[in-house]
Amino acid sequence: MAFAYFPNGYHQLFFLGCKLCHFYDFNTKLRYFRRDSKKNYPCSEMLPDYINVLPLFALKPFRSMKYLITLVISLSLFCTVSGQETPLYLKQKTPPPSVLLLTDSVTKWNLKAKLQKDKPLLLIFFSPDCDHCKHETEEIIKNIQKFKGIQIVMATTQPFNDMKAFAAKYKLANHGITVGRDIAYVMPPYYEMKNLPYLAFYDKNKKLISTFEGGLGIPGILKAFGR
Numbered sequence: 001m002a003f004a005y006f007p008n009g010y011h012q013l014f015f016l017g018c019k020l021c022h023f024y025d026f027n028t029k030l031r032y033f034r035r036d037s038k039k040n041y042p043c044s045e046m047l048p049d050y051i052n053v054l055p056l057f058a059l060k061p062f063r064s065m066k067y068l069i070t071l072v073i074s075l076s077l078f079c080t081v082s083g084q085e086t087p088l089y090l091k092q093k094t095p096p097p098s099v100l101l102l103t104d105s106v107t108k109w110n111l112k113a114k115l116q117k118d119k120p121l122l123l124i125f126f127s128p129d130c131d132h133c134k135h136e137t138e139e140i141i142k143n144i145q146k147f148k149g150i151q152i153v154m155a156t157t158q159p160f161n162d163m164k165a166f167a168a169k170y171k172l173a174n175h176g177i178t179v180g181r182d183i184a185y186v187m188p189p190y191y192e193m194k195n196l197p198y199l200a201f202y203d204k205n206k207k208l209i210s211t212f213e214g215g216l217g218i219p220g221i222l223k224a225f226g227r
Contacts, residue, residue, distance in 0.1 A: 087192045089200070093208040095123060096190040100155055100180025103164045103173070109180050112206075116151045120209075120225050121202040124154045125187050128166035132215040133197045137170050143218045144175050150225060154179040155187055201225060 089096070100109040115121060126133035137154075140147065154172065156163050160181050167179045182188075191198060195213040201224040203209055210224055 088190045089192075089208065089211065094206055095121065095200070095202060096186050098155065098182050098186040098190075099184060100153075100178075101160065101183045102178070102180045103167050105160065105164075108183070109178065111153065114178075115153075115206060118204050119149060119151045120204050121200075121206060122147070122150055122152045122221065122225075123200040123202070124152070125182075125191070125193065125196065125198040125200075126154055126156050126166075127158050127196050128156065128162040129158070130196045136197050136215050136217075137166075137172075139218050140177075140221075141170055141172075141175055146218065146222060146227070152177045155182045157182050157185050157188065199224075 095111055095115065098111040100111060101107070102109050124133075124136070126137070140152070152175075154177060156166075156179075158181075163179065163181050167173065172179045187193070187198075191200065191211065193213065197213075197215065199212045199216055199221065201209040201211070201221075212220070212224070
């Protein structure tokens with residue numbers, strides 16, 4: 001349910017709105033009951049006057065239930081948006097627990113287990129048909145000597161054959177770049193990606209430095225590593 005994702009404190013606001021809806025509906029029904037019952041049930045005059053007790057001035061804007069329901073839904077949506085949790089990559093500050101299927105179609109490469117020790121990591125999430133991804137890859141290859149001492153890993157969730165063709169076109173293996181398919185679709189939700197290419201920078205201890213969405217260029221990439 002939507003309110004299961006509300007931050008602490010907003011659950012009460014949501015349920016208060018629901019109770020207000022029920023309370024208003026109860027008073028509406030009671031009003032009609034009192035009006036109709038006076039004809040046949042004289043004792044109904046002895047019923048507690050909930051209508052007078054209820055602070056009607058607070059309900060005047062809600063003459064119709066639809067306005068009240070609209071308010072509750074609006075508050076719910078606001079709480080949902082404002083109560084979004086911190087993305088996993090910022091909570092953990094480590095590379096995602098992804099398993100990449102390499103271009104040989106056999107090897108399943110455990111990202112965290114296979115990362116080289118004492119080397120910074122440039123993790124690039126791409127799509128083979130993304131023009132910005134192609135341009136970024138071309139620039140990295142042209143300047144590959146500037147990335148000496150940095151491990152580069154490229155991942156995608158696109159079809160295997162498209163990934164394989166991309167890797168072959170740019171001869172990524174010849175440049176020491178690992179490329180694989182994120183078979184469990186771990187990275188997009190882990191980073192909450194919106195644009196490609198998506199770059200994540202990690203230091204030699206595999207602690208997050210920063211991330212960037214879109215084409216960054218070689219100077220920007222090297223600057224992230226302090227070069």
